[in-house]
Amino acid sequence: MPPLPVREDLLPLLDGGALGHLATISPTGQPQLNPVWFLWENDHLLISVKPETVKYRNLRANPRVAMSILDPADNYRYLEVRGEVVDFTLFTDLTFVNRLARKYTGADFRSGVAGEERYRITIRVDTWTGQ
DSSP: OOOOOGGGGGHHHHEEEOOOOEEEEOOOOOOEEEEEEEEEEEEEEEEEEESSSHHHHHHHOOEEEEEEEEEETTTEEEEEEEEEEEEEEESSSHHHHHHHHHHHHHSSSSSTTOOOOEEEEEEEEEEEEEO
């Protein structure tokens, strides 16, 4: 059964400029938390990950995640989603990271070059909570 849609009053947290805090689980069961840029598209979260990172290795070993997004204007307003990675798409150009960078900086990505391997990670949202 698909999850209930995220409440309309919380959708601006997914479309705005707040960072997500992505929790992954290491192979030893330890949680790891990283701030990430993300996009909300077709009821899925999209992030970019380099294959040499701990975050990537954690996601390959255990695709379950949680992510919180705190409203920068009101630290009592938040959204937390839980779900699972459903797709790892390899890309070597900057098209996807440019989309992320434009959301967060208003400009193309300046910390990478074409040819670097990155994965677009697609996360299915199974549950959410927020206030």
